[in-house]
Structures are given as C-alpha cells and as structure tokens.
Amino acid sequence: MVNKDNKNIISALDVGTSKTVALIAELKDGGAFEIVGFGSAATEGVKKGVIVSLDKASEAMHLAVDAAEKMAGRIIESAVVGVSGNSLASSEQHGGVAVADPERGVSADDMRRAAEAAKTILLPPDKQVICTIEMDYTVDNHSGIKDPRGMSGSRLGADVQIVTGSTAMTQNLMRCLMKLEIGIDALAPTPFAAGEAVLNEDEKEIGTVIVDIGAGTSGIAVFKSGVLRKVKVFPVGGWNFDNDIGIVLGASTREGERLKIESGIAYVDDRVGSEPVKIEHVSGEKEQQVTRGMLCQIIHARAMDLMKMIRHELETDMPISVVPAGVVLTGNGALLEGIREVAEQAIGMNARVGKPRYSGPHSDLVSEPGYAAALGLLAHAARLRSISGARRSDAASSSALIRSVAGFFRGLFNK
Numbered sequence: 001m002v003n004k005d006n007k008n009i010i011s012a013l014d015v016g017t018s019k020t021v022a023l024i025a026e027l028k029d030g031g032a033f034e035i036v037g038f039g040s041a042a043t044e045g046v047k048k049g050v051i052v053s054l055d056k057a058s059e060a061m062h063l064a065v066d067a068a069e070k071m072a073g074r075i076i077e078s079a080v081v082g083v084s085g086n087s088l089a090s091s092e093q094h095g096g097v098a099v100a101d102p103e104r105g106v107s108a109d110d111m112r113r114a115a116e117a118a119k120t121i122l123l124p125p126d127k128q129v130i131c132t133i134e135m136d137y138t139v140d141n142h143s144g145i146k147d148p149r150g151m152s153g154s155r156l157g158a159d160v161q162i163v164t165g166s167t168a169m170t171q172n173l174m175r176c177l178m179k180l181e182i183g184i185d186a187l188a189p190t191p192f193a194a195g196e197a198v199l200n201e202d203e204k205e206i207g208t209v210i211v212d213i214g215a216g217t218s219g220i221a222v223f224k225s226g227v228l229r230k231v232k233v234f235p236v237g238g239w240n241f242d243n244d245i246g247i248v249l250g251a252s253t254r255e256g257e258r259l260k261i262e263s264g265i266a267y268v269d270d271r272v273g274s275e276p277v278k279i280e281h282v283s284g285e286k287e288q289q290v291t292r293g294m295l296c297q298i299i300h301a302r303a304m305d306l307m308k309m310i311r312h313e314l315e316t317d318m319p320i321s322v323v324p325a326g327v328v329l330t331g332n333g334a335l336l337e338g339i340r341e342v343a344e345q346a347i348g349m350n351a352r353v354g355k356p357r358y359s360g361p362h363s364d365l366v367s368e369p370g371y372a373a374a375l376g377l378l379a380h381a382a383r384l385r386s387i388s389g390a391r392r393s394d395a396a397s398s399s400a401l402i403r404s405v406a407g408f409f410r411g412l413f414n415k
C-alpha cells in the first residue's frame, strides 16, 4: 500500500488498557472529517493507561493499525496519539511577546511565539510537556480574545493549558510507534479527546466535566469558556469493579467482569432484585449462587468511591458551580447500568452518558462511549491540520504546528 496524497488524511491512535483503536479519516471542508479506516484490537501490555510491555503493546497497536489501513487502502504515516496514566497533570501558564509588526496587527507567528513563551516552564527530568492547549489571548490590555489575528496592538499575551506527564511513559509509547514506523503529529490526553468527541460548543462554553471510565483508568477533563481547564487521570477503572467482585465472591477477575456486564447495576434501587446469579468459582470447579442485590452492592460501593474521589478532585481547585452543564460520562465503563445515577448522587450535578457526535460514514463502528477518545483524537487532528494550514498560508509564519516525527523525537529526547 502506498499513499498517493496525504494532504487530506488524518489518523488517530488510542492505546487503552483494554483495547487499542486506530482511525483514519479524510478531511472535508470546514474542518469536518469522514472515517475511512477503523481498527480495534484487544490490548495487552498496558496497565492503568501506561505501557508496561513494549512488545505486547506494539502488537496490539500493529493489529489495530493494520486493520484500519486495510479498510482505508492506505497506510498511517503519522497520527495524533492519546496519552493517559496518573502522571498526567495540567496547569495554566502565561507567556507574552512584542507584536512583530504592530502596523499589520497580530500575526499567526506572533500567536505561535506567545504560546511558545508560555510553554517554557521548568520541569524535573522525569516530567515533560505532553501538549499545550491555547486558551485565550490578551492584546495590550484586552483579555479573553480567542482569535487575535489582524488585531492592532503592540503586546500579545497567551494563556495556555499545559499538560505534563511522565517522560518514561511517553518515551515507551514513542518506542512502540517507532517500531511501527508511525510518526506523531501530536500527543493529547485521552479525557480531553473524549470531550472533543461528545461535547457541543455550548457545553464547553458553559462548563462541563468529562469523566472517561476505561478499563484501567478514570480520567477527568474540565471544559470552561470553550477550552480545556483541567485534566487528571486516576488509576481506577472498570477492572477495579471486576477485581472487587472477584475478591468478595471468590471468582476470577474475568468472571467478575462478566457478572458486572451481564447482571451489574451500580445504583441500588428497585431494579435490583433478589434473583439468584450464578458464579463460577475461581478454581473453575464449582458453581455458586449469590443474590443480584449482593453483586450490585459490591459494584455500588466501588462506583460511589470512584465518584467521590472525582468530586474531591474537582473541588480542590474550583467550586462545583464552575461547571453548571454537569458531568458527561464516556469510556465503556459508562455502559454500566446505574453509573449515571451514582455520578449524580456523589458529585451533586446532572450527569449523562456521552455519545460520540460524529455521524458520518462508519459512525456505527464508533458509536459506543468507549470510542469517544479515539474520535476526539481525530477531531483534534483535524483542528491542528486546519491551524497548521492557516499558518502555512500566513506569510509571516515560518513554522508549521504539525511537526515531523524526527523533530518531535529530537525535541522530546533533548528535554
């Protein structure tokens, strides 16, 4: 397979704890895209969102990428890649520069330089910048400007959200990608990506929290005034529910997952009866029975614990009232019956399960909330491509936002 023209092609890769997803899309006018390739493979070698076996993780990535490439009839040369794990942290930073040509007004290059200035933060060697999300700009004394291009002024300030993470974690991800000969257009935190896939502009503007419940992690992303304000990943996900069930009922974690999916409800109300549920003992020898109520109590306890932890985290740096649009649940952990009600009770806000907003070709393949992150990475890729296109056509701009993989690797290893 050889690509004739990659100008309008974008790709995304989400290496989750339980599944790895590769997507290929064609860019359309106005930043829209249409999926042309989809691949999903069971992941091994990833724990709590972080690669712990290069060989096993690469194999899952290879399978997902291969399937997507076969479907699209073209190869993935580079992709926007999701990053997760509890080393992720975010902070707001400010940078300022003099406008190069005040008579012509603010240029895209001024914006890039101001954002670069905001990025220069001191980090310990085991941490590095994963991505930078531009929030808004200040031209002289006017703050809160989303697109200052062409505006008159002599000084430009940029407020950016900087997401950092463990250097080792990122380098392991990059080693797998190098093996597959896939370049990196950009890295992005998966909870942020999930938000990009399921939230509309109003929700992002008013204030919404994404809670992405995967197999090994639960990530939160706070959107406010149209942009990301906070991201955080907890090393607790669907697997912990399965493990709790297994430990309490003497079953394997795999059996715990089966019970959770087939009979589990996280919110204990009159839906939960006392009907018997059959369980295979961890030895595989005998079958035992418990009531469904007992199973659901175990699930409820873990769900409450998780949601209270999320509420506590949200309250550490902002009042809950900052996000009046409430909680949107993504990840396939959001498919657990009753999890929405537990989120409402523990966090004290409205909650809904987020469906990917993509409705183009092959939307049926990515309709579950577990595909939100991969789809959001694609949306992020489309946005970056349109910014880099606009900047390339700006005479003042000398650098594109999408870096070649060689430059990206150099940058990371020199930090």
Ligand SMILES: Nc1ncnc2c1ncn2[C@@H]1O[C@H](COP(=O)(O)OP(=O)(O)OP(=O)(O)O)[C@@H](O)[C@H]1O
Residues within 6 Å of the ligand: 015, 016, 017, 018, 019, 020, 048, 049, 084, 213, 214, 215, 216, 217, 218, 237, 238, 239, 257, 260, 261, 330, 331, 332, 333, 334, 335, 336, 337, 369, 370, 371
């Ligand atoms: N119908 C269901 N009811 C309850 N839980 C479900 C259901 N379907 C899948 N899950 C759970 O969803 C989890 C997997 O979610 P997802 O595919 O979003 O994770 P991931 O992206 O691979 O992992 P992570 O984001 O943590 O790295 C598993 O724990 C699985 O048991």
Ligand SMILES: [Mg+2]
Residues within 6 Å of the ligand: 016, 017, 190, 214, 215, 331, 373
């Ligand atoms: Mg995930």
